[in-house]
Amino acid sequence: MTEVGMRRSSLSTMAFTSVLLFICSIYSCYAQVPLLMWTSDGSNMPHLAQPAAGQTVSGGQLASYLKSALSTAPHNVLIFLQDKLSMEDFTMYGGVFGNKQDSAFLNVESALQTSSSPLVLPALDWSASHSILELFQGELGIPAVQIDPSTLKEIKLNTAQPSLLAVHLPYTAGDQTKELLLKNDAIIGEVLDMLKSQDVPYIAVYTGLKPSRVIEETPVMAGHFVGRSLLQAPSESSVKPPLVVNNTAGQPCILLWADTLLAIHSGNQVDLAENIFSGSANVTAGSVCNETLSRLVLNYRNVLNLQSLRLIFSMRKIFFPVSARNWSVMEQVVLEYDGQRAIFNASGGIYSPAEYSFHCQSVSSAQSPLLVPHSATDNANQWTLSFTDFQIQGFSVTGEDFSYASDCAGFFTPGIWMGLLTSLLMVFILTYGLHMIMQLRTMDRFDDPKGPAISVPQSE
Structure with missing residues (x-):
């Protein structure tokens, strides 16, 4: 050189x-x-x-x-x-x-x-x-x-x-x-x-x-709500653009994001979320949405040794008089494959106010399930579904960004329970120790080594 x-x-x-x-x-x-x-x-x-x-x-x-x-x-x-x-x-x-x-x-x-x-x-x-x-x-x-x-x-x-x-x-x-x-x-x-x-x-x-790594720095601006934002950040700073389904008028009506949509059948597994965020209309063919019903359909071919597979999320808007508001309820998650169906009921845990999106870090049909097989004889027993970083919105969609998210995590998480129980145990030990100290009594007479010894008469 x-x-x-x-x-x-x-x-x-x-x-x-x-x-x-x-x-x-x-x-x-x-x-x-x-x-x-x-x-x-x-x-x-x-x-x-x-x-x-x-x-x-x-x-x-x-x-x-x-x-x-x-x-x-x-x-x-x-x-x-x-x-x-x-x-x-x-x-x-x-x-x-x-x-x-x-x-x-x-x-x-x-x-x-x-x-x-x-x-x-x-x-x-x-x-x-x-x-x-x-x-x-x-x-x-x-x-x-x-x-x-x-x-x-x-x-x-x-x-x-x-x-x-x-x-x-x-x-x-x-x-x-x-x-x-x-x-x-x-x-x-x-x-x-x-x-x-x-x-x-x-x-x-x-x-x-x-990107393989994302470091997000979102400035806090006056007048803006500060809280659990998830994916409803503005589009210019949105980390994860969701899958968007439009209605007949060309307006967005269903949004979906998931880090993984894992499906396991007969010992084989596939991540159904790998190629669905490319914007292809064929992926969501068959999806419908209106004021009271949203049905998101994801279409796949030649996965898990199956010629065709459809993953369907059925959501309905229901008014509950107790809360005096509309709620978005996921009724079922359905797998249609080669002429068969596997149905999972989801209404027991996947719900949110109709104006919000639903988010959950883990949605599973295995451990602590939010997805329950429709019946004991249903084909759903042959499948295991596991979604991570799952977020969906089927109503009140105003753009291509999620609304404020209603998270599935309860207020009393395992960490909070551990902290409360540990604190109660420490308070009990401290209270017991103070009680023992307050019960101490001094002797009312002491033996003087310089004086005559204390004699204790013995009776025969």
Whole structure:
């Protein structure tokens, strides 16, 4: 490597590291993901101005970046889409801090260092990352091809024609995160080596479909209600945009969010919440809503060895004279699959005022169930449903944000009960100790060692 090349690589490394350190030191991540873009060695992109610190890049700005990049950069595009990605992943597992040899992003960092004009967007609106394939398809005029890393050796690219390749990368939070990131980085390295061996110039993009870590800082403004907000925050700071179902007039009428919708049947399980928040109308085909009834239908195909599966939430607005108000009551959760039905009754615990949404951290048909099989002979006994971070609203929907949430957690939680019982036990011990001290009595006569000894006459 020439002295100029070494100097350029060193400056690129320092610039990339400085950007990460600066952004991560002053920037709080909301619903944002990073985006890294670079070109192959010998290819150039036009100089693209880095966004200001703390600025969130919108979908329109991203489209402008991509259009400018493709004006001179190669039209062979690689897109690495990871399920989840945040800037904190680079600071925790990358080479920004500590030993660079222990980095989980060796291939990515090496590619950025060798690229003459890398682009680092630390704060991309994660809703825009979902449309990145569509943006490239629109600019290149060709469909994206999903490639499997196991078939890399079989791929032959024609340098005379543009190509758009997409690689899906998984993500798992917890102890296995670094190990999985290392595997993803190895896959990225294999794909880049394949293009290098075929002498194909390329432009590569690495981003996430949603953030892996969210640090939310919501300012308290005068006149605003301060309390359990959950998902009804304004759309510009909403972390989790819900699934929206519109009525016949095109207005939102049902909202749903769940971190997981786990269904277990015959020892097999599937998370039904993985791909339902993409906005596809086919997912909610068959849903209906009106002033008194809301029926949310989620449609699936080829899951759990079943040709078709429908998960149905049936809600009804009921007026209760005792409270003198309308309530939204979840009557049933129904599974329809291959001509059979499994019915769970939910009216015993899933309810909220009609103006509110319902939220529960855990809704399960197993332990402390809020979902109860309809009958002992029903197919529901063959299923186990478990929803986490579950929130739904079927009435009084005024936009694409949840109303104030009525949570399923009772006031006297296990922690509160433990504190009360411990306090009562300590008060009892203190009261008993004070009572014992107050019962102490001193002797009314003492033996004087200098005087005659006390004699006790003995009677025969």
